[in-house]
Amino acid sequence: MTAASIPSGAAPGQPDVQRLSSRDNPLLVQLRRLARDPAAYRKAGRVWLEGEHLCSALLTRGLRPLQAVITEAAWETGGALHDLARAAPQVRVLPAALFDGLSGLESPAPLGYVWALPEAGAIAPQAASLVLDRVQDAGNVGSMLRSAAAFGVGQVLALKGTAALWSPKVLRSGMGAHFGLRLIEGLAPEALQALAVPLIGTSLGDDSVALPLARVAQPCAWVMGHEGQGVDAALLARCAQRVRIPQPGGEESLNVAAATAICLYESVRQGAAD
Incomplete structure (x- = not known):
């Protein structure tokens, strides 16, 4: 028995x-x-x-x-x-x-x-959002969900190639953030056309604006890319704004989870200043 x-x-x-x-x-x-x-x-x-x-x-x-x-x-x-x-x-x-x-x-x-497992539902067009473009490390993904929940970004859209959002490692790293977010995964880039808010991509390119000087749209959808490759070039070209985080210490790049926290905080800071 x-x-x-x-x-x-x-x-x-x-x-x-x-x-x-x-x-x-x-x-x-x-x-x-x-x-x-x-x-x-x-x-x-x-x-x-x-x-x-x-x-x-x-x-x-x-x-x-x-x-x-x-x-x-x-x-x-x-x-x-x-x-x-x-x-x-x-x-x-x-x-x-x-x-x-x-x-x-x-x-x-x-x-x-x-x-x-909750139903994913449809993309909320007007929602402040975080887009994960092939972010593969489960610890990074969980930390990014925590930042989204902490800074009032209620919708997270994971493109194909991103770590499974409800996997055990992402759940542990998310520390409960999942339960307050609208999570939709397995999306093709074309699905982002359902968003009515502008996309803001992170880039180190010459056409990007240093984050403290960039006027961040309210609300918006932040696009954070693959740990090594960054945001896909075609997706970055669709972004209404491209920003970079100044790094006076001379490092080549920031960890994507750390960069997410900085960008989402800047959205909150600018929104509060309006």
């Missing part, structure tokens, strides 16, 4: 709590796939959120998981993790050794949520 109900005398409306004891349980098989394959969420329609921070961030946004998965020790001890688990309609309790097999962390967390 792979699952057994845990007698709890639960009243109606309390979560369905079951204990899992086999690594071949279908839920655990699916979660191992979600934890190891960056694109598995697309087929499964599910996202694996590991750790107390991501679980708390989901609830803070008024969202609810499908299931909580928690170790026996964390469930039986009570406290904050136990309470987070009880926020889900279903709770699955398992030995620490089984939970470790689901984890993508060096030090596995004792709690995770299964959450339904």
Whole structure:
């Protein structure tokens, strides 16, 4: 038997709590796939959120998981993790050794949520946006989502070739930013024609304007490019503005996540000055 109900005398409306004891349980098989394959969420329609921070961030946004998965020790001890688990309609309790097999962390967390992958929806034409052009490093992508959320850019559009937005590494780097953003991925450059706001591209070319001197349109869509190649030339040619970040220290270029934070902050600064 792979699952057994845990007698709890639960009243109606309390979560369905079951204990899992086999690594071949279908839920655990699916979660191992979600934890190891960056694109598995697309087929499964599910996202694996590991750790107390991501679980708390989901609830803070008024969202609810499908299931909580928690170790026996964390469930039986009570406290904050136990309470987070009880926020889900279903709770699955398992030995620490089984939970470790689901984890993508060096030090596995004792709690995770299964959450339904949200529908991407259509591009919001008037929304302040961040466009990711083939940004491949998951850590960079997650940090860029955090900057978007922090500076009020509510829509992120990822072109084909960008790291999977809901992959475990991007989720961990995003630290909960995903839950407050409209995220659309797998787009062709032509899809950006749906935007009614101007595109602003980052470039080191001679036709770019130093960011403090550039008058940034409000709202706009910032286009940030591949870590090594920058913004695609054809896409850059479509941008209404091209800007560069001055680097008096003489470095060749900034990390794309750092550059994103600077550009989005400048948008906020200029908007507040109007």
